[in-house]
Structure formats: structure tokens, C-alpha cells
Amino acid sequence: MTIFPSLWARVFVAALAVTAVPQSFAKTPADQLIVGMSMINLLSLDPAAATGLDVSEINANLYDMLLVQDVAQPDRLVPALAERWQVSDDRKTLTFNLRDGVRFQSGNTLSAEDVAWSLHRVLKLNLALASTWKAYGFTAENVERYMRATDAATFVIELPRPTDPLLVLNTLATSPSAFILDREKVLEHQKNNDMGAAWLVTHAAGSGAFVLNDWRANDVILMSRFDGYWGGPAKLKRIVMRNMTESQSLRLMIERGDLDIAKGMSAPDIEALQKSDKVRTQTLQRGTLYYVALSVKQPMFADARVRKAVRSLIDYQGINQTVMPHYGVINQRPMPLGLAARLPDPGYTLNVEQAKAWLAEAGYPNGFKTTIRVLAEPPFINIASNLQSTLAQAGIQASIITGTGNQIYGAMRERSFDIIVGRGGGGAERHPHSSLRTLVYNPDNRDEAKLTNFQGWRTSFYSAELNQLIERAEVEPDAGKQLAQYRDIQAQVDQQVGAILPVSQMTDTVVVYTDVADFQGHTAATTRYKDVYKKR
Amino acid sequence: MFVMTASVMGARASNTLRRASTVLVTLLGLLALTFIIGRVMPLDPVLAVVGPDADASTYDQVYRSMGLDKPIWTQFGLYLNDLLHGDFGNALLTGHPVLDDILRVFPATIELATLAILFGVLIGLPLGVCAASNQGRLGDHVARVITLFGYSTPIFWLGMMGLLVFYAWLGWAGGAGRIDLAYDGMVPEVTGLLLIDTSLARDWDAFASALRHIVLPALILGLNSVAYISRMTRSFMLEQLSQEYIITARVKGLSRRQVVWGHAFRNILVQLLTVVALAYGSLLEGAVLIETVFAWPGFGQYLTSSLMLGDMNAVMGCVLVIGLIFVALNLISDALYKVFDPRTR
Numbered sequence: 013m014t015i016f017p018s019l020w021a022r023v024f025v026a027a028l029a030v031t032a033v034p035q036s037f038a039k040t041p042a043d044q045l046i047v048g049m050s051m052i053n054l055l056s057l058d059p060a061a062a063t064g065l066d067v068s069e070i071n072a073n074l075y076d077m078l079l080v081q082d083v084a085q086p087d088r089l090v091p092a093l094a095e096r097w098q099v100s101d102d103r104k105t106l107t108f109n110l111r112d113g114v115r116f117q118s119g120n121t122l123s124a125e126d127v128a129w130s131l132h133r134v135l136k137l138n139l140a141l142a143s144t145w146k147a148y149g150f151t152a153e154n155v156e157r158y159m160r161a162t163d164a165a166t167f168v169i170e171l172p173r174p175t176d177p178l179l180v181l182n183t184l185a186t187s188p189s190a191f192i193l194d195r196e197k198v199l200e201h202q203k204n205n206d207m208g209a210a211w212l213v214t215h216a217a218g219s220g221a222f223v224l225n226d227w228r229a230n231d232v233i234l235m236s237r238f239d240g241y242w243g244g245p246a247k248l249k250r251i252v253m254r255n256m257t258e259s260q261s262l263r264l265m266i267e268r269g270d271l272d273i274a275k276g277m278s279a280p281d282i283e284a285l286q287k288s289d290k291v292r293t294q295t296l297q298r299g300t301l302y303y304v305a306l307s308v309k310q311p312m313f314a315d316a317r318v319r320k321a322v323r324s325l326i327d328y329q330g331i332n333q334t335v336m337p338h339y340g341v342i343n344q345r346p347m348p349l350g351l352a353a354r355l356p357d358p359g360y361t362l363n364v365e366q367a368k369a370w371l372a373e374a375g376y377p378n379g380f381k382t383t384i385r386v387l388a389e390p391p392f393i394n395i396a397s398n399l400q401s402t403l404a405q406a407g408i409q410a411s412i413i414t415g416t417g418n419q420i421y422g423a424m425r426e427r428s429f430d431i432i433v434g435r436g437g438g439g440a441e442r443h444p445h446s447s448l449r450t451l452v453y454n455p456d457n458r459d460e461a462k463l464t465n466f467q468g469w470r471t472s473f474y475s476a477e478l479n480q481l482i483e484r485a486e487v488e489p490d491a492g493k494q495l496a497q498y499r500d501i502q503a504q505v506d507q508q509v510g511a512i513l514p515v516s517q518m519t520d521t522v523v524v525y526t527d528v529a530d531f532q533g534h535t536a537a538t539t540r541y542k543d544v545y546k547k548r
Numbered sequence: 549m550f551v552m553t554a555s556v557m558g559a560r561a562s563n564t565l566r567r568a569s570t571v572l573v574t575l576l577g578l579l580a581l582t583f584i585i586g587r588v589m590p591l592d593p594v595l596a597v598v599g600p601d602a603d604a605s606t607y608d609q610v611y612r613s614m615g616l617d618k619p620i621w622t623q624f625g626l627y628l629n630d631l632l633h634g635d636f637g638n639a640l641l642t643g644h645p646v647l648d649d650i651l652r653v654f655p656a657t658i659e660l661a662t663l664a665i666l667f668g669v670l671i672g673l674p675l676g677v678c679a680a681s682n683q684g685r686l687g688d689h690v691a692r693v694i695t696l697f698g699y700s701t702p703i704f705w706l707g708m709m710g711l712l713v714f715y716a717w718l719g720w721a722g723g724a725g726r727i728d729l730a731y732d733g734m735v736p737e738v739t740g741l742l743l744i745d746t747s748l749a750r751d752w753d754a755f756a757s758a759l760r761h762i763v764l765p766a767l768i769l770g771l772n773s774v775a776y777i778s779r780m781t782r783s784f785m786l787e788q789l790s791q792e793y794i795i796t797a798r799v800k801g802l803s804r805r806q807v808v809w810g811h812a813f814r815n816i817l818v819q820l821l822t823v824v825a826l827a828y829g830s831l832l833e834g835a836v837l838i839e840t841v842f843a844w845p846g847f848g849q850y851l852t853s854s855l856m857l858g859d860m861n862a863v864m865g866c867v868l869v870i871g872l873i874f875v876a877l878n879l880i881s882d883a884l885y886k887v888f889d890p891r892t893r
Contacts, residue, residue, distance in 0.1 A: 046729050048843075052853055055597060055640055063599030139610075143603040213643030225733075228652070229642035230853055231845035232732060252729045256843040260708055264716045265723045415590070416856060421600035422592045436601070450601075462604035 039269050042548045043249040045528070045541060048262045049275040051230055051255040058212035059130070059191040061139035065298070065520070065537035066275075068188040072538035073235060073251065075191035075218030078108055078127065078167070078184050083532050087352075087442050089185050093122065093192055093219070094167070099177045103489060106169040106177055114242045116194035116219045124161030130193040131159050133207045141189035143465045147449065148180060149173035174487040176494075179443045186440040186536040193217055221246045221542040230255050247530075247545040266291055266523055272546070273531065274523040278390065279338040282521050291523050295338070296533040298518040299348050300437040301451070302340050302391070304399060306511045307429050308472040312380055319509040321370035322431075325402045327362040332516055335394040340516030345502055346451040348437070349517050353444040353498035358506055367406045379407025385423055386433040388414035395515065396433040425464040427472060435518060436467050440536030444498040445486045451512045452505055453482050473511035478504055575871050582867045583624050583860070591858030593640060627864065636868075637861035641853055646865035649850060654869070655740025656726060657839070657846035661831035663766035668773025669824060675774065676781025680789060681808050691778060698775025706768050707841035714764055722761035724843035731757055765842045769835055773827045780823045784816035818889045825877040833870045 040046040053064050059071060079097065082088040091097075094108040114122040135142050135155045149172030150158060158170045169180065184190045197217040198208035208217075216224040221243065222235035233253040237246045254271075256262050259278040266274040267290060277285075285291050304326060306313040313319055332342040343349055344357045371379060382403075386396035396412050403410045410431065415423075423429045438446030454468035454475075463469035481504060485497035524531050530543045594611045595602075602610075615623055630637060636646035679691035714721040722728065726742055727735075731754040738745050743762065746755035788794065789812050797807045836848030847866065854862035 041730055044729075048724075052856070055857075056643060061597070063601075138606050140598045140602050140606060142606055143601065146603065210643070228845065229639075229644070229649070230849055231653075232729075234733060252732065254725055254729065254843060255845065256724055258708075258724075258841050258843070261711060261724045261841060261843060264711050268716055268719075268723065270723050270728075417600065418592050418595045418858065419590050422590075422595055425595075425600070464607065465601050465603040 040272050040525075040546075041250075042546050045248050045251045045272050045544055045546075046270070047251065047253045047273045047275065048256040048265060048271045049253060050257045051233075051253070052257060054229070056213045057216055057224070057227065058139070058209060059189055059193065060134045060137045060141055060209070061213070062188050063140045068537040069534075069539050070233065070235075070253070071188060071191050071216070071218075072220070072534075072540055073222045073542070074216040074220040074224050075193070076114075076220055077190045077192065077538075079181065080538065081182075081185050081440070081442070081534065081536050083534055086350075086535050089181055093127070097181070099181075103174075103177050104171050106171075106180060108167045108169075110165045110167065111242060112165065114219055115240055116197065116217065117223050117238050117240075118194050118197045118217065119240075120194050120196050122192070122219060123164045124167040125164070126195045127167045127192050128156075128159055128161045129195045130191070131189075132156060133193075134189045137207060137209055139209070141187065144183055144187050144189055148175055148183075176443065176445065176486055176488075179441065179445055179486070182441040182443050182446070186442075186538065191218060194219070221540065222251055241542070243542065246542040248541065251541055262523075266525055269525060272525045272528045275520075277521070277523060282338045282523060285523055290526050292526060293521050293523050294531070294533055295519050295521045296535055297341075297349060298520055298535060298537070299440045299447070300435050300518045301343060301346070301348075301447075301514045302336070302395065302433070302435050302516040302518060303451075304395075304513045304515060305424065305429075305432045305434060305467070305471050306513070307427065307431070308474075308511050309427055310382070310430050312374075312376060312382070313430070313511065315374045316509045317370045317374035318376065319511065319513075321367040321374070321406065322403070322408075323360055323509060323513050324363045324367035324370065325399070325406055325408070326360070326513060326515060327398055327402050328360055328515060330362065331395055331398050335391050335398065336516050338519070338521045339391040340518050343514050343517035346437075346505060346510065346512060346514055347444050347447045347498075347502065348442075351442065351444055353495050355499055355502045362402060364402070364405045371406055371408075376407075379403075379409065381409045381411075382430040383413050384410045384431045384433060385413045385415065385420050385429050387417055387420055392433050392435070399431075399433065424467075424470045427459065427470055437518075440538075444501075445482070448482050448498075448501060451514075452478055452501075452510055455479055467512060468510075471511035475504075475508055478508065478510075571875050574875070575868065578867055578871045579628070579864060580624065582864055583627065584620070586858070586860040586863060587620055587623075589858065591856075593858040593860065596857040596859070597640060627861075631868075636865040639854065639862040639865075640857055640859040641850075641862060646862050649862065650847070650865055650869055652740070653845060653847050653850045656844060657832060657835055657848060659741045659743060660762060660766055660769060660835055660838075660844060660846060661828065663762060664770035664831050664835075665773055665824065665828045667767055667770030668777050668827060671770075672774040672777030673781050673820070676778035677785055677808060677813060679778065679782040680785030681804070683786060688782075691782065695775040695779050698771045701771075703768060703772065704837045704841060706771070707765065707838050710764050710768050711841065720760075721764035722757060724841075726758060726761055726844065727754065728757045728761075761842075765838050765844060769831060769838045773831065776827055777820075777823060781816070781820060784819050785812055788812035788815050818885055821881045821884050821888065825881040829874050829877050832873055 049066060054067055056062050057067060057071060062071060076093045078092060078094040079089050080092045082090050093111055093114060095111045097106060097108045099106055110122060110124055116122060132155050135145055135150055135152045138152060154172055158172050160168055162168050194217040198212065201211035202208050203210055214227055221238055221241045223238050225234040225236050227233045235251040237249050239245045259281045262274040262277050263281040263285060265271045267288060282293060286293055306319055306322060308314050328342055328344060344360055345354055347354045371377060384396045384400060386392045393414065400410050400412055420432060420434065424432050436450060438450045450467050452468050454466055454473060456463060457472060457474035481497065481501045485494055485501060488494040488497055522533055527547045529545050529547050533539045594607055594614065598606050598610050611617060638644065639646050639649050642649050675691045675694060679688045682688045715723050735745050735749050735751055735754050738748055742758040746758050794807055794812060797811055835846060836852050839846045839849045851866040
């Protein structure tokens with residue numbers, strides 16, 4: 013006889029029956045694009061404050077810039093809100109003529125005042141993206157003088173200090189700070205003279221091809237088509253981005269057709285999906301580099317021979333062949349691949365004997381103890397493990413300290429580290445100066461200078477000669493001469509053994525469901541979904 | 549008579565006061581501890597906001613705007629002051645008031661945890677009773693294997709396997725998220741509990757979608773509760789079944805079923821209340837792994853993301869809510885004690 017009362021038995025059967033809900037073979041809707049991605053670093057949509065590639069891509073669909081990089085040829089800049097632009101003969105003034113009849117999503121008409129105000133607020137608010145503009149000499153105090161609307165359709169930038177106008181144009185085409193806001197709409201939501209900063213964290217006021225309907229942090233972003241878009245309405249009606257942090261969940265969902273695009277997947281999952289005929293992958297090169305950074309504050313790394321030894325102890329080929337597929341491709345120069353000014357790789361390889369010789373000459377025949385700080389996630393941790401083992405072959409005992417990005421780069425900003433395996437660089441600007449400024453340039457090596465946005469400063473590597481060469485090349489008007497100067501700088505960095513040793517150029521692989529057409533990722537993380545459609 | 553009533557009332561008032569002050573001190577201690585840990589943790593919320601490449605002036609400006617330049621006890625005092633005025637502060641992660649965020653994410657977790665605890669109770673209780681009634685026999689061994697599985701299998705792995713088998717291969721379950729995206733934003737939000745909201749809207753397609761999405765994570769989440777509840781039930785039942793009144797009842801001719809369910813089980817209800825309440829409490833705060841695998845926008849994910857950013861306003865708000873949940877569950881189980889056990893009245 014059973015001891016179960018019949019009620020229990022019925023409840024148990026009912027519970028099991030619940031699991032037998034009919035199958036769902038959900039396909040994404042034909043007129044919507046469903047994107048799966050991690051939103052953990054998505055903190056603000058405000059163009060003055062938003063850092064990170066994901067937010068840049070979202071904003072590229074909500075806002076417009078004056079000009080944009082050509083998708084097929086990133087070195088070419090093409091008109092967007094500015095129909096045309098001119099650089100004065102003295103290379104000090106840039107004039108932009110705005111497209112006629114552009115309306116914001118609110119219905120307001122775009123004017124040069126909107127452009128000026130959008131860029132002014134970046135400097136006045138002094139949030140995350142202000143440093144890009146400060147590097148050109150703009151300040152909160154002088155920006156109204158140097159960036160101004162001369163009439164409703166003309167916007168002018170005067171350069172506060174000599175620089176290459178092409179560099180500024182590149183910033184306007186790629187920086188997440190260069191999106192143009194609907195001034196009137198934002199000011200409706202201003203509180204305590206904050207220029208709409210609080211409101212823009214979670215709202216948008218742009219002229220882009222899509223309107224932000226809802227953003228539920230760590231959950232979902234909903235965007236719908238803006239039918240009055242100046243470039244013609246988008247082909248899809250709605251974009252839905254869902255927060256998915258687990259790579260294997262992304263893989264299962266895109267394989268079943270419940271996602272159209274999956275971003276931020278792990279290399280093994282991408283590898284597995286490449287065998288599927290339901291999806292295709294698209295790999296994009298980013299402007300940043302994976303590197304091994306040495307702190308020159310540490311006496312051993314102040315010696316160029318020791319830095320040279322460490323360079324000989326990096327297994328560039330092994331790392332790039334085994335660890336980096338889908339994360340990066342080999343690059344040993346402090347400059348992105350594909351730039352005309354970039355010299356070919358110098359061809360460094362793992363050479364333990366040579367490294368031992370350099371160490372012995374520098375007074376460390378038996379090596380030394382040190383630490384490697386690194387993010388506890390692939391590929392950083394894998395690079396660090398590889399480095400740890402090759403350093404050990406020459407007697408350098410390195411212990412690995414893992415942490416979050418916050419902890420690792422925090423220590424680097426404090427100049428309190430020995431070795432860091434990290435990632436950085438000049439971003440998406442297609443200009444040699446951008447990378448050199450970030451990775452090599454260090455105009456003031458004092459701790460109290462706190463030039464934390466210069467990674468060169470963080471390593472305490474200081475070369476007056478290199479600083480001078482970088483400054484000279486930046487303002488060189490002759491393109492041929494400038495090219496030669498940048499090549500000379502690379503040779504000098506090689507010879508002096510900079511403290512940042514590039515290992516790999518960052519790449520990003522996006523997985524796209526097979527029926528999604530005309531999706532083309534941008535290297536500058538300004539991918540626009542306007543022309544994407546589904547072949548059904 | 550009047551004097552006695554007054555003294556009883558006085559005792560009750562003082563008891564309530566004592567309990568309220570204990571709760572307050574507990575919550576205050578919890579907040580203070582969390583605040584200190586948050587400040588000691590090597591996480592920099594400023595860097596989370598400005599990014600690693602911001603210059604020093606931007607960093608300093610945000611540092612000051614977050615009040616981090618003030619002494620730690622001043623910061624804590626200001627936080628408490630705001631809290632007393634109902635202001636939990638704004639979250640870095642969302643830019644919204646923390647209270648709004650918690651109210652937004654909590655229903656997702658309540659829905660998941662409630663279904664999971666229902667599963668835990670519906671399977672765990674009979675399983676425990678069955679194990680105790682069949683001690684040393686097949687039923688007991690089967691129950692032991694199930695509970696061992698529930699305790700020892702990593703929930704993250706189980707979630708992935710569940711998705712692979714029931715979602716990807718068989719197509720029985722919905723994938724990640726609370727509902728198919730086609731229904732997202734289509735159902736008016738009343739309670740935040742999708743099964744209820746879709747029912748209220750009489751949108752049965754959306755209801756089916758929500759059900760398909762919740763069943764698998766709830767079952768997996770509930771498995772651990774099944775293990776815990778069934779082991780505790782078995783142990784309580786064994787104690788009861790060895791009592792003399794059970795033998796007397798059997799000798800008097802009651803069936804085994806009547807003795808087990810009518811006598812022994814009834815006597816362990818009070819203890820089980822505490823077990824179920826605690827299991828429910830830990831489901832509410834501890835669903836983070838399952839929420840990650842199933843991209844479930846709930847409380848666990850919110851708390852973990854906030855912790856990773858060093859977003860102390862959000863973390864403190866969450867800790868306060870967790871504290872309140874346990875206090876509430878304790879109060880509820882105390883109240884139910886009185887219902888089930890006349891001696892405590």
C-alpha cells in the first residue's frame with residue numbers, strides 16, 4: 013500500500029505535466045533584429061560619459077556624427093551630418109557645412125548650434141571622454157571660443173594649438189564623444205545646470221536611424237525605426253538587445269535561431285559555431301593592442317637590457333597561434349595594423365639564450381622575482397600564464413596577481429605594478445599619433461603630473477627624444493615627410509625598447525545568423541543597423 | 549481580571565518593542581559591515597564610471613561628486629540620513645534610484661524562487677517522508693541518491709545541461725530571458741510577475757511563452773531545495789516515527805498511511821516551516837548563477853553586477869532588502885508556529 017495520499021500524487025503529476033509544455037521553435041521576427049550581448053559594462057548612454065565599444069555601437073544608431081569612417085575603407089572619411097568640410101591652408105581652422113533639412117527624432121531641426129553645444133558639453137562636464145579633446149588643447153574655458161556656429165548651417169573649429177587636422181577629423185568620425193545631440197530636447201530635461209547629464213544616462217536625444225524606446229539596465233534595450241531619418245528609414249522596424257553574459261547560452265540561442273547576432277562570445281564557442289551552416293562569423297580589427305607593460309619605476313626594468321630580455325622572452329608566435337585566435341592577431345608595433353605609416357613587424361621571437369645573455373649583462377644572471385598583474389579572463393590570463401612560463405626559463409620568477417579591470421588598470425594608473433598584461437591604445441582613430449600618444453608619449457614623468465590617461469606615463473618610461481619626435485610628426489604638414497617621421501619613431505621605440513611591448517592587435521568576432529543580410533561591423537565600433545535586413 | 553489583561557498587553561508591547569529594536573540593530577549592523585567591506589574592497593567605483601583612460605581631473609571630479617573625498621563615517625552617516633528619508637541613492641549601473649531598480653528586478657526573482665520553492669516542497673516533502681517510512685529500503689536509497697545529486701551537482705553546470713537538452717535538443721523549454729522577445733513590452737506590467745501579468749491580460753500566448761521560459765530554471769533552482777527539504781523531512785520524520793505514540797496508533801489499528809501523514813507528519817510541520825522559510829530566503833538571494841545562465845534579469849544578477857562595479861549604493865540597498873527578507877520570513881514562520889502549534893499561543 014502506498015503511503016502517498018492521492019492529493020500529493022496529483023500535485024506531483026501536475027508538476028511534471030508543466031514541463032511538457034509544447035515545443036517552441038521560435039524564430040526571430042522578420043522585421044526585428046535580436047542581438048545578444050553582455051551589458052555589464054553599459055553604465056551610461058550619455059555621449060559625454062559613455063566609454064566602451066558596446067555603448068558606442070548603440071549610440072551610433074541613436075545619434076549621428078558630422079562625418080564617419082567609410083565601412084569598407086576606414087582610412088576614408090565620408091559625410092554624415094556635415095555635407096562637406098574644409099581645412100584652411102594654415103591647417104588651423106576646420107569648417108563644416110551642415111546637411112540641409114535634417115531633423116532630430118523630436119522633430120527639431122538640426123543647426124550648427126546643436127553641434128557646437130554637443131561638443132561644448134563634453135568639455136564643460138569634464139566626464140570620461142573629455143580627455144580626447146583636452147589633448148588638442150581645448151578646455152572648458154576656451155571651447156566656446158574655438159568651437160562655434162557661425163550661422164545655422166556652418167560650424168567652425170579653430171585649433172587651440174598646432175596639430176594635424178586629420179587627427180581631429182578622425183576624432184569627429186570615431187569618438188563616442190562626437191555624437192550630435194538635440195540641444196533643445198536635452199535642455200528640457202536639464203536639472204541644476206547639468207546640461208542634461210542625469211537624463212542622458214538613460215535616455216537619448218539624437219537624429220539617428222533608431223529611437224530609444226526602453227533601456228532596462230542589465231536586461232534589454234529596445235529601439236524602433238525613426239521614419240523621418242534624413243538618410244531614409246531603416247529596413248528593420250525594431251532592434252532588441254538582450255543582456256546575455258554567458259557565452260554558451262548565446263551559442264545555444266543563435267544556433268536555434270532565437271538570436272540574429274551574438275556578441276562577446278568565447279573563442280571555443282565561436283570555434284564550434286564556425287562548423288555550423290546556420291551562422292557565419294565576422295571578425296573586426298579594433299584599434300587597441302594587447303601588450304606586456306613593464307614599470308620602469310622598478311630598478312630592473314629601468315635597464316633597457318632587461319626590457320630587451322623580457323621582449324626576447326615573449327613567445328609572440330606561440331601566444332598568437334594558440335591563445336589569440338578570435339581575440340587578436342600578431343602585432344609587435346605600437347601602431348594598429350593597416351596604417352600606411354606602420355613598419356612591418358620586427359620579427360621578434362622567443363629566444364631564451366639571448367634573454368639570458370641580456371640579463372647577465374644587466375647584472376641579473378640568475379633572474380629576479382617579480383609580479384604580473386592581469387585580468388582574470390581570457391585571453392589576458394592565458395597570455396600571462398604563457399609569459400610566466402617563458403620568463404621562468406631565464407630565471408625570472410613571476411607570480412601572477414589576478415583582478416578585475418578596475419583593480420588591474422587602477423594599479424597601473426597608480427604606477428604601482430611590475431608587469432601588467434593589458435590592452436590599450438589609441439582607439440579607432442586611423443592616425444599614427446593616436447596610438448603613439450597613448451602608448452609611448454610621456455611629456456611629464458613626475459608622479460604628481462598624474463597623466464593617467466597616457467599609458468606611457470603609467471609605465472614611467474620617459475624619452476625626451478621620442479617625445480620630441482612625436483610632437484614634430486604631429487604637426488608636420490607634408491604627408492610624405494610625416495610618414496617618414498612616423499617610421500623613424502617606430503625604429504626609435506624599437507631601439508630604446510619602450511616599456512609597452514605590443515603582442516597582438518585586438519579583434520572582435522561577431523556571430524551572425526545566416527539570414528541576416530548587409531550587416532557590416534565597423535572597426536570604430538560605430539556599426540549602424542540601418543541597412544540590415546533579413547532574407548526571408 | 550483587568551489587571552491581568554493589562555499586564556499581558558504590557559508584556560506583549562514590550563516583546564514587540566524588544567523584537568523591533570533587535571531587528572533595527574541587526575539591520576544597522578548589517579549596513580555598517582557592508583559599508584566598511586565596500587570601502588575596504590579593492591574596487592574603485594570611480595574607475596567604473598570614468599573608464600581606465602580618463603585623466604586625473606575627470607577622475608578627481610567624479611571622485612568628489614560621489615562623496616568619496618569625505619571620511620568614511622561621514623559617508624556612512626550621510627547614507628543613513630538619506631535612507632531615513634527613503635532615499636537609497638542612485639545606482640551606477642542604471643542611473644536610476646536604487647529602490648526603483650530593486651522594485652523592478654525583484655519580481656523576476658520572486659517569481660522564479662517561488663516556483664522553485666513550490667517544486668522543492670512538492671517533491672522534497674513526500675520524498676523525505678517516503679525515505680523515512682522506508683528507512684534502509686529501496687525508497688530510502690533512491691531518495692538518498694536524489695538528494696545527493698541535488699546537493700552535489702553544480703547548479704551552473706546543471707543549467708547549461710538543462711538548456712542544451714530541453715531547449716536546444718528537445719525544444720521543450722524557452723531559452724534565455726523571461727519571455728520570447730516578441731512579447732517583450734507587449735504585456736501591461738501590473739505585478740511584475742509575468743505569469744500573473746500575462747494571465748491578467750488574458751494573453752495566453754504570452755503566458756505560454758513565460759511558462760516555457762520559467763519552468764526549466766525553476767526546476768533546476770528548486771533541485772537544491774528538494775535535497776535540503778527532503779533530508780530535513782526524513783530526519784524529523786525518523787525522530788517522530790520512533791516515538792511510542794506511533795506504535796500505539798498502529799496497535800490501535802490505524803493504517804500506516806494514517807499514522808505517517810495524520811500523526812507523524814503533522815507533528816513535524818512546525819519544524820518544516822522554518823526549513824522551508826530558510827530555503828525560500830536563500831533562493832531569493834542566491835539565484836545568481838541560474839540567473840546568469842538563463843539571462844534572467846533578477847535580483848541576483850543586479851547584486852552581482854553592482855558588486856563587480858563597487859556600486860555601494862546598489863549593494864547596500866540589496867543587503868538591506870536581503871536582511872528584511874530574512875526578518876520577514878522569520879516573523880511569518882513565528883506567526884505560523886502559533887497556527888500549527890497550540891503550545892506557542
